Amino acid sequence: MEEIVSLAKRRGFVYQGSEIYGGEAGLYDFGPYGVELLNNIKKNWWRWNVQLKPNYVGLDSAMFKDPKVWVASGHVGGFADPLAECKKCNTRIRVDKELEKIGVPADEKMTEQELGTLFDGNRDKIKCPNCGAKDFTNVRMFNMLVTSNLGDFTGENDTPVYLPGEACQGIYLNFKNIVDTTRMKIPFGVAQIGKAFRNEISPRNFLFRTREFEQADTQYFIRPHENEADYQRIKQDRWQWFLNLGIREENLRWKQHEHLVFYAKDAWDIEYNYPSYGFDEVEGIHDRTDYDLSQHMKYSGTDLNYTDPKTGEKYVPWVLETSMGMGRIFLAVLSDAYKVEEVEGGGTRTVLKLKPELAPVKCAVFPLLKNKPELVARAREVYEILSQNMMCEFDDNGNIGKRYRRQDEIGTPSCVVVDFQTLEDGTVTVRDRDTTEQRRVGIEELVSNL
């Protein structure tokens, strides 16, 4: 993993966020090659889920939403617990619950200060349930939602808005809009790629757990209780997508959730075998019943029932969700493609064996020699032509082997060389990243050949 992080930095895929200021934990910037790879993964995902599925449509919802959205979703209430930690064994206690146990009225809606005062006044009566010690840290509120001050001009910020804790809420909010304005009929799906923010206590493992991240979600709306067959089908479809992306199947596995949240019927993760950390979640596939739409009905007062156009039956649809972390799939793609090969005659070659459609640069164009102006000029022309159709790079630095290696490290599938024969018959050599073999083709055929 260290090698991959190092390559990602060295070759301009991923940088630490705000690095020149000392860095910000849990934030990463995608560099010139990183953004290409990321966009290519997104493009592939969108094609698979929107373009190729007749009953799916796309969406891009506003990141800021009515604060009540996050109350309805359970993020506000469920994640504002006042906690203190035992200094001996690091066990965490719910301060409000422990205070109530000893007869002190308290609840989780009180402020951190109020609870802190109550807690400090009763420290001698509260023992750690695990080790019995009475030595606790100060009370802290933990809420993973990130707040902002959108629309607050007074600076008092007594009505904070939240940055999205998950991207998928935008889909539920627009369920009715999509039913009303398109010809979508249940069952149908909505796909969205969007940003999410969480105040992770300790972001860790490079792109794996970050405070700002991007999720690629699909929500499939179905008739109540008719979840089983579709759930199985969607699980298989998602597995196939990972294989289609070029991920090796032996590095993937299923993991079923052991502790389901109360409303969920079933939940499985697709895990990838990351270098160093081992298998961990890339995507969750959840059978969520009608929880999300029902909650938004309740809190918004808007009727989100669906009326079946044929039978007239009214119901709140159930939802089958797929939710993938873009950083996690990015890291999986990079890890899976990374190879260090032994080279004949000693030495090694670092190569990213990316599926060509994912490669940041599709084709690099070199003149065989730099000090022959006619070769350089002709190579420039070829580069101009190819750039019209794909991401290309021109390189005339150093010797040719060096340029090949440079492209290998960023996963460029093809390198085109303009040599002396090009000047005579208009053919160039095309060198393959994986085999390092070359073939000669005419410039006109290049685009179709690549």
Place this chain on the structure above:
RNA sequence: GCGGGCGUCGUACAAUGGCUAGUAUGCCAGCCUUCCAAGCUCGAGAUGCGAGUUCGAUUCUCGCCGCCCGCACCA
């Protein structure tokens, strides 16, 4: 957030309470080069940030920030 470790050019390493902080590689430019990191020349590039001790701090002390490991967290 807690405990432990760490922080020197892009990367990987070296050195030092005081002389211009060194090497490799990468990068830039030039020369050379008729296909897989050859060679020569030139150049840019670092002590994470801030305070303290000191005549003088990259080096010692403290705080902050970041990274790694473990715990906890991950709806």
